[in-house]
Amino acid sequence: MDAIKVFLVDDDSIFCFLFQKLLDQHSNKSIELIVFHDGYSAAEYFRKNKSNPLTYPDILFIDINMPLMNGWELLETIYNEDLFKSKNVMRYIISSSISNADKHHRNKASDYIEFITKPISNKDLFSIIDNITLNNKS
Amino acid sequence: METLQRFDELKELKKKIQDFDSLVASIDDIIFEIRNDGVILNCWTAEPNQLYFDKDYIINKSVKELFPSEFSDTIIYILEKSFRKRTGYSLKYKSPFSDNIDHWYKLQTKIIKNRTESLTVVVTNITREQKLLAKIQIKEEKFNRAFQNSSIGMLLLSKSLKVIEYNQELQNILDYANAAEMLEKKVPEFIHENYADHIQSAFNEVKNGIKEKAIIEAQCLAKGDKAIFCLINISSIRDANGKVVYFLCQIQDLSLFKSNEAKLNQQNEMLEQMNYELKVKVNQLESFNQILAHNLRTPISNIEMIVNQIAQENDNDQKELLLNLLKISNNKFLRLFDKLIETLDVQITNNYLFQTSEIDEIILKLTKDFQHQISSNSLTIDYHLDVKTIAFPTENLYCIFKFLITESLRKYQTLNTIKININTWQMDNDIFISIENNCESQRSYEIETEFMKINENIDENFLMELHMAKQQIQFFGGTYKIFKKEDVGNKVVISLPKSK
Numbered sequence: 001m002d003a004i005k006v007f008l009v010d011d012d013s014i015f016c017f018l019f020q021k022l023l024d025q026h027s028n029k030s031i032e033l034i035v036f037h038d039g040y041s042a043a044e045y046f047r048k049n050k051s052n053p054l055t056y057p058d059i060l061f062i063d064i065n066m067p068l069m070n071g072w073e074l075l076e077t078i079y080n081e082d083l084f085k086s087k088n089v090m091r092y093i094i095s096s097s098i099s100n101a102d103k104h105h106r107n108k109a110s111d112y113i114e115f116i117t118k119p120i121s122n123k124d125l126f127s128i129i130d131n132i133t134l135n136n137k138s
Numbered sequence: 139m140e141t142l143q144r145f146d147e148l149k150e151l152k153k154k155i156q157d158f159d160s161l162v163a164s165i166d167d168i169i170f171e172i173r174n175d176g177v178i179l180n181c182w183t184a185e186p187n188q189l190y191f192d193k194d195y196i197i198n199k200s201v202k203e204l205f206p207s208e209f210s211d212t213i214i215y216i217l218e219k220s221f222r223k224r225t226g227y228s229l230k231y232k233s234p235f236s237d238n239i240d241h242w243y244k245l246q247t248k249i250i251k252n253r254t255e256s257l258t259v260v261v262t263n264i265t266r267e268q269k270l271l272a273k274i275q276i277k278e279e280k281f282n283r284a285f286q287n288s289s290i291g292m293l294l295l296s297k298s299l300k301v302i303e304y305n306q307e308l309q310n311i312l313d314y315a316n317a318a319e320m321l322e323k324k325v326p327e328f329i330h331e332n333y334a335d336h337i338q339s340a341f342n343e344v345k346n347g348i349k350e351k352a353i354i355e356a357q358c359l360a361k362g363d364k365a366i367f368c369l370i371n372i373s374s375i376r377d378a379n380g381k382v383v384y385f386l387c388q389i390q391d392l393s394l395f396k397s398n399e400a401k402l403n404q405q406n407e408m409l410e411q412m413n414y415e416l417k418v419k420v421n422q423l424e425s426f427n428q429i430l431a432h433n434l435r436t437p438i439s440n441i442e443m444i445v446n447q448i449a450q451e452n453d454n455d456q457k458e459l460l461l462n463l464l465k466i467s468n469n470k471f472l473r474l475f476d477k478l479i480e481t482l483d484v485q486i487t488n489n490y491l492f493q494t495s496e497i498d499e500i501i502l503k504l505t506k507d508f509q510h511q512i513s514s515n516s517l518t519i520d521y522h523l524d525v526k527t528i529a530f531p532t533e534n535l536y537c538i539f540k541f542l543i544t545e546s547l548r549k550y551q552t553l554n555t556i557k558i559n560i561n562t563w564q565m566d567n568d569i570f571i572s573i574e575n576n577c578e579s580q581r582s583y584e585i586e587t588e589f590m591k592i593n594e595n596i597d598e599n600f601l602m603e604l605h606m607a608k609q610q611i612q613f614f615g616g617t618y619k620i621f622k623k624e625d626v627g628n629k630v631v632i633s634l635p636k637s638k
Contacts, residue, residue, distance in 0.1 A: 014440045017463070118435070
């Protein structure tokens with residue numbers, strides 16, 4: 001199985017724990033999960049590793065409501081600073097609710113952004129992982 | 139020889155008669171020679187049509203025979219007086235004949251030297267002049283009526299700005315009971331000193347033809363130096379050469395207008411305030427909706443995920459851990475719910491919209507909160523405040539400051555001392571607040587790997603307050619930005635409008 005790098009940016013530690021538990025149930029045991037508890041920390045990491053595409057995630061899950069820098073601000077930073085300059089990283093907004101304001105943000109944002117609502121099931125998550133695996137192979 | 143001399147004299151006399159006739163022909167007037175009994179002895183005119191009668195008919199006829207008695211009596215009286223006083227008199231009259239009643243004439247008696255039995259009467263047709271005069275009189279009357287009866291104050295000034303005339307309305311506006319009292323004053327005495335220069339330059343502009351008229355809003359001084367807002371319209375009256383002869387001022391009392399304007403402004407301010415409150419309320423409702431949807435749904439969605447995990451879990455230790463998480467999520471939900479109700483109760487009033495924060499007091503409170511860290515040299519808080527009072531709720535600013543300091547301590551605890559620097563300043567119409575730390579990542583960035591350790595003590599309520607504080611900044615028309623300062627640390631800059 002190919003290694004897949006999954007980044008999760010969420011300030012809710014319980015959700016992060018449960019997210020890891022779900023990933024553990026996937027047949028691909030080479031999934032690496034990296035967690036950031038706020039958008040600013042994630043942005044700092046991406047900046048530092050901008051020149052190294054090997055460190056880019058295959059999938060980026062981002063919560064909307066976070067302290068310091070929220071999900072939309074992080075996506076804006078990634079876009080403005082071109083932090084994934086040589087890779088089309090699929091980005092998922094992962095939130096317990098999607099408001100009209102969020103949809104408005106989505107329409108304004110770049111491609112590669114999808115919504116996924118909490119609670120997430122292993123079925124939802126595995127479907128995303130499998131798609132990425134397929135894309136990576138092709 | 140004598141015949142020749144007489145012939146020359148006759149020739150000279152004829153020439154004189156010719157000259158005289160030429161002279162008469164050049165005069166538009168009618169000239170009569172009239173005897174002291176009123177009989178016309180001779181008559182000359184360049185325009186015989188002017189005579190009304192045939193010239194031959196009137197010679198040797200008395201004035202009484204020619205004209206209606208009322209008119210002839212007046213003429214005889216003037217003639218008699220002229221003969222008696224040996225001086226000339228004049229009379230303006232309308233034609234005594236009904237068929238040219240609209241014609242006007244001027245009659246002048248002139249005494250002839252060395253003659254007592256006759257005099258000269260010169261009659262001039264003055265119909266044109268009289269018509270012009272009538273027109274002028276009508277115009278003057280119109281002006282006088284407009285000036286005196288105007289419902290706004292009217293003032294006529296000399297070119298040196300001395301009061302010449304004014305109407306009753308102006309007297310009323312300026313509250314003068316005695317008309318003469320105003321005439322003693324000069325224009326600057328009626329103008330408030332703050333507007334004196336402005337008024338003078340307006341007069342100069344009109345005088346120099348830069349403006350045809352000047353309209354100025356200025357305070358006039360009524361009796362007792364009471365200031366009244368007036369609208370003053372200055373124009374000039376010029377002579378045939380275009381030089382200013384008079385200034386004409388129209389003065390309108392704006393007191394009522396100003397009072398209504400003040401009321402209107404007050405009402406507008408109230409409307410703006412209400413509009414602002416409504417906008418904030420709408421934004422808050424959206425925000426609360428989001429908080430309800432997100433913050434409250436987060437533990438609930440976690441519960442569902444935990445339950446699903448428990449159902450699949452075989453390991454008893456893991457089951458116990460999941461049950462513990464279930465309990466934590468449930469508690470979080472209840473605490474958040476209570477907090478949200480409490481917050482809604484507080485924010486249901488608009489009082490917080492107009493709260494101000496004293497930044498130095500917030501810093502003092504933070505210093506107390508972090509006394510332990512400050513005493514142990516793991517934290518310093520420095521500040522430079524150009525602006526001390528900010529129109530923003532204290533709780534919200536305090537929440538943001540506290541979170542940023544807590545995060546700095548939590549994330550960068552490997553540093554010897556966390557240095558927090560708080561600054562405030564004003565630029566244009568905005569107030570800026572910056573909070574900086576010295577937390578440059580000296581370490582290579584550590585990816586958070588400790589999320590497995592679930593900390594039950596994480597204050598979800600505090601995070602919700604922080605979230606609401608950030609929302610409030612937007613409601614107030616401000617911004618919240620976080621920056622990385624290379625080789626220095628991190629910086630959060632909040633901007634807020636100076637006033638709402």
